[in-house]
Amino acid sequence: MTTIGLPFTKHTLGNGLDVIVHEAHHVPIVAVNVWYHVGSKNERPGRTGFAHFFEHLMFEGSKHHPGGYFPPLQNAGGLLNGSTNTDRTNYWEVVPTSAIDLALWMESDRMGYLLPAVTADRFETQRDVVLNERRQNYENRPYGMAIIALSAALYPPDHPYHWVTIGAAEDLKAMRLDEVQQFFRTYYHPANASLVLAGDIDTARALDLADSYFGDLPAGPRPARITVSGSLAREYRLKIEDRVELPRVYMAWHSPAMFGDGDAEMDLLADLLANGKTSRLYRTLVYERRIAVDVSAHQSSRELGSFFLVAATAAPGQSLSDIASAIDAELQAVISEGPSAADMERAEAQIEAHFLYRLQTVGGFGGKSDQLNAYNVFCGDPAFFARDVARYREATQETVRAAAADVLRFDARVILSIVPLGRHELALAGSEPIAVS
Amino acid sequence: MNVDRSRLPDVGADPDFRFPVIVRHTLSNGLNVRTVEHHTVPIVTMVVQVEGGSGADPSGQEGLAAITADMVDEGTGSLSAIDVSDAITRIGAEYDLDVAPDVTTFSLTTLERFAGRGAALLADLLVRPSLRDDDFERVRRLRVDRLRQLKDVAPAVAERAFLRLMYGQHPYGHLSIGSDAALRELSTGDVAGFHSSRFVPSTATLVIAGDMSHDQMFDLAEEAFGGWSGDPLPGWVRASEVAPPDGPVRRLAIVPRDGAAQSELRIGHLSVERNTPDYPPLLVMNSVLGGQFVSRVNLKLREEKGYTYGARTGFDWRRGKAPFALHASVHTASTADAVRDSLEELEGLRGARPVTSAELALAKASLTRGYPRNFETAGQVARGVAQLALYGLPDTYFQEFVPKVNSVTVDEVSRVAATYLRPERLTTLVVGDHAAIGEPLSRLLGEPIVLSPEM
Numbered sequence: 001m002t003t004i005g006l007p008f009t010k011h012t013l014g015n016g017l018d019v020i021v022h023e024a025h026h027v028p029i030v031a032v033n034v035w036y037h038v039g040s041k042n043e044r045p046g047r048t049g050f051a052h053f054f055e056h057l058m059f060e061g062s063k064h065h066p067g068g069y070f071p072p073l074q075n076a077g078g079l080l081n082g083s084t085n086t087d088r089t090n091y092w093e094v095v096p097t098s099a100i101d102l103a104l105w106m107e108s109d110r111m112g113y114l115l116p117a118v119t120a121d122r123f124e125t126q127r128d129v130v131l132n133e134r135r136q137n138y139e140n141r142p143y144g145m146a147i148i149a150l151s152a153a154l155y156p157p158d159h160p161y162h163w164v165t166i167g168a169a170e171d172l173k174a175m176r177l178d179e180v181q182q183f184f185r186t187y188y189h190p191a192n193a194s195l196v197l198a199g200d201i202d203t204a205r206a207l208d209l210a211d212s213y214f215g216d217l218p219a220g221p222r223p224a225r226i227t228v229s230g231s232l233a234r235e236y237r238l239k240i241e242d243r244v245e246l247p248r249v250y251m252a253w254h255s256p257a258m259f260g261d262g263d264a265e266m267d268l269l270a271d272l273l274a275n276g277k278t279s280r281l282y283r284t285l286v287y288e289r290r291i292a293v294d295v296s297a298h299q300s301s302r303e304l305g306s307f308f309l310v311a312a313t314a315a316p317g318q319s320l321s322d323i324a325s326a327i328d329a330e331l332q333a334v335i336s337e338g339p340s341a342a343d344m345e346r347a348e349a350q351i352e353a354h355f356l357y358r359l360q361t362v363g364g365f366g367g368k369s370d371q372l373n374a375y376n377v378f379c380g381d382p383a384f385f386a387r388d389v390a391r392y393r394e395a396t397q398e399t400v401r402a403a404a405a406d407v408l409r410f411d412a413r414v415i416l417s418i419v420p421l422g423r424h425e426l427a428l429a430g431s432e433p434i435a436v437s
Numbered sequence: 438m439n440v441d442r443s444r445l446p447d448v449g450a451d452p453d454f455r456f457p458v459i460v461r462h463t464l465s466n467g468l469n470v471r472t473v474e475h476h477t478v479p480i481v482t483m484v485v486q487v488e489g490g491s492g493a494d495p496s497g498q499e500g501l502a503a504i505t506a507d508m509v510d511e512g513t514g515s516l517s518a519i520d521v522s523d524a525i526t527r528i529g530a531e532y533d534l535d536v537a538p539d540v541t542t543f544s545l546t547t548l549e550r551f552a553g554r555g556a557a558l559l560a561d562l563l564v565r566p567s568l569r570d571d572d573f574e575r576v577r578r579l580r581v582d583r584l585r586q587l588k589d590v591a592p593a594v595a596e597r598a599f600l601r602l603m604y605g606q607h608p609y610g611h612l613s614i615g616s617d618a619a620l621r622e623l624s625t626g627d628v629a630g631f632h633s634s635r636f637v638p639s640t641a642t643l644v645i646a647g648d649m650s651h652d653q654m655f656d657l658a659e660e661a662f663g664g665w666s667g668d669p670l671p672g673w674v675r676a677s678e679v680a681p682p683d684g685p686v687r688r689l690a691i692v693p694r695d696g697a698a699q700s701e702l703r704i705g706h707l708s709v710e711r712n713t714p715d716y717p718p719l720l721v722m723n724s725v726l727g728g729q730f731v732s733r734v735n736l737k738l739r740e741e742k743g744y745t746y747g748a749r750t751g752f753d754w755r756r757g758k759a760p761f762a763l764h765a766s767v768h769t770a771s772t773a774d775a776v777r778d779s780l781e782e783l784e785g786l787r788g789a790r791p792v793t794s795a796e797l798a799l800a801k802a803s804l805t806r807g808y809p810r811n812f813e814t815a816g817q818v819a820r821g822v823a824q825l826a827l828y829g830l831p832d833t834y835f836q837e838f839v840p841k842v843n844s845v846t847v848d849e850v851s852r853v854a855a856t857y858l859r860p861e862r863l864t865t866l867v868v869g870d871h872a873a874i875g876e877p878l879s880r881l882l883g884e885p886i887v888l889s890p891e892m
Contacts, residue, residue, distance in 0.1 A: 021484055024477075026453030026476075026477050026813075027776045027809050027810060027812065027813050028453070028454065028809055029807070029809060029810045029813070063442075064442040064443070065445060068731070068740075070731045071731050071799065074729060074731050074802070074803040075448075075798070075800065075801060075802045075803065076448045076806055076807075077451075077802055077803060077805065077806020077807030077808070078806075078807060079807055081761050081808065093805070093809055095454050095807070096448075096451060096806050096807060096809070097449075098448055098449035098450060098452055098806075099448045099453060099806070100450070101446035101447075101448075102445060102446050102448055104441075106445075107445050108440070109442065110615050113442075124743070125563055125740065125741070125742070125743040126743070127743070128742075128744070129739055129740075129743050129745070129746060129770075130746075131768070132699065132743070132744065132745050132767070132768055133746040135699045135700055135766075136697040136745075136746050136766045137746075139698040139699075140591055140697055140698045140699045141590070141591075142586065142589040142590060160787045174547065184449075198454075204727025212440055213440055216439065216440075243584070244589055245585045245586050245589060246582065246585070246586060247586060247590070276522045276525070276526055276527060277518055277519050277521075277522035278519055278522045278523045283519065286579075287518070287519070287575070290575060290578070293579055293582045293583070293586075313577070313586075313660065316582060316585070316804060317581060325841065342523075345527065346523065346526045346527055349526065349527050349528060349529040350529050351549070352529055352548065353528075353530070353531075353548055354479060354529070355531025356478055356479070356529075356548065357480065357531070357546070359478050360477065360478055360480065360813065360814040360815075360816075361813050362812060362813070363810075368677060424474070
């Protein structure tokens, strides 16, 4: 088996900013990747969507370059983007080696000096942009409201995962400019951030540059860690009507937190249930019985606790109840007997390949710089790559079976039916209609 | 410490970029093989491109190329579809396919030590697929059901309607998935016929890029694909050789989507072939207009007006005349305003507001300075080289790209804008809430053609 690794050097600046450097010289580019340890989990009910909305403002310019974040970097041939989820917000640039100073100047300026550039005009326009992002990705997309309904059902109203990252439309409309300033002061500072430089750059020079550009930014207070717990007391059955042709059923469970015991097992289980024609659910529902047109399974790993999701769309004329029974039978089989030896052999080849494929790019979403920051922010150690590979390799038939048995409880889950408009009778029996907007 | 924040730091000279050497071979069966060494991680990507994309679908058999491609991994020799999936998984491989207008491309990425098994499997699938009736029925039904679901996906509805508006009955005038009526009529025999006449070595290209030597990759090609035989269909005319209809005058088309939160927009017309010598100035023109975040269209519709999460323009390149269009999904209430602003931007560039030298510089820099990042992975390299084969571009293409783009002038951009942007021939297609958007749009563009979302 190939030995794979992700070597790095880490140094923490006086203001608390972690700086991590990884060298890779085959293409003359450098990835700059900044994580702020803030996501929608840091919001409050009635004030949702804030972390993501804030991400938009970060591209509108900062004090010493108020004319927008994109133009200088685009002019240098850079590619850039950012994203927000429940747990963290990331920002990245991939620039030619010759533009590394520029990228660091820009990132440090918005870390240290964003607020003077945030005007009421920009605030209002980005509010409209984000409302349109919500329409495009949720409201105007088939099954787009499912994740909103599932999050609300899995977690109680005061739980930080009760709402989705895009936020509630009414909260977005009610958001005020002064709240932005407070949010920035709380979460956007060196002590709550982590910077990775990866690519065609020497480590010593990278550390020097990071210190020059970020070293004099004032440290802020480290935000308190959020701790919560939650469980489902029973099976909840819900239904939504949507502009769809074919009904779909979702089943969701609470599952082990990201990097926690059982997290890797549930990820492996998702693959063996629904990835490819050999997977159990695909083979039974789509390939053999042909009662579903698609099926998916996913361990959605998160910091405070994950959820495991199975979804299947009915073939025309097929009932969600038959599909749900067939899913339950497969789940029961894996809970009782665990994966087969062949399942584990397939998983082994895939683990090695997937970790190797992840080492192909230095930047962007999921590239090496993003992975180093994930390990640093969530585990406090960029060296976690090796442990990450190991926890997958150490999984056995029995540990996967045990994780499945622990998580996939029929008496503690959310089952959501999404049915065509006016066809509520196609939902699973006993489902309560819910309104999602 | 104490960085000078009064000005942005200078950017140094662009780093040297050398695209790796492409080595060509032709196997005795005529298969065109190109290999590229890429030594970063022990991975290899193989790409096979066969003539016959969705533009090769015979009239009345729209969807044949795509369903044939889909049948490729449904079994070979003694292996069932399940066995094939198992074999792919056991070498940690990623298998993918893309049905484009002119060609269909299959790719397999695997660990270098499984390269031999990967190549043999890919060859078995492409050259000797089982094409069994029972698998075909299942695959066809899944595609019919998928088409039915796409009726609710606004961007898919827009793509389908826009292609039809652009090309009419031309072979490019449909989505690769085809139509419900055509899919229901297809048979395994049709698939076998398409496969035997299109999946032939003399018109196909195999690209291998990865952590191996040229010789090793060539041996891999010979070993796996040397026994491939077959001849192309005599007298076959490529879709790109069929003249598309003349563009109509300015028109409005609406696909009703009651109560939709947003309107899906396509505004465009047919333009020019990918092979045109005007490609570099067209690329620059598009960057200025809507090809990047800092472009006229996105700055206007998103950053100034907040009508949309994002707006862009682009060419849907192919060997024949390509559609050029603006794409955006805009708030229902802002639809007519967004269309008016879009039309103004499309007209402005060739009229009252030609490209400025600052815009030209920004567009060129953004296209050229970051160019090396397009070749970071073996997969990017292999797919890039396959594109050269598709369009008949020279092996020196990637090396020449940057200087060619950098030599584009303001006058050239103005010339290609005047030649290829045709405001008087723009088709505006809107998938949206007819009751809410119909009247304001009609005031702007006249009575609409109303189309059905049926695929």
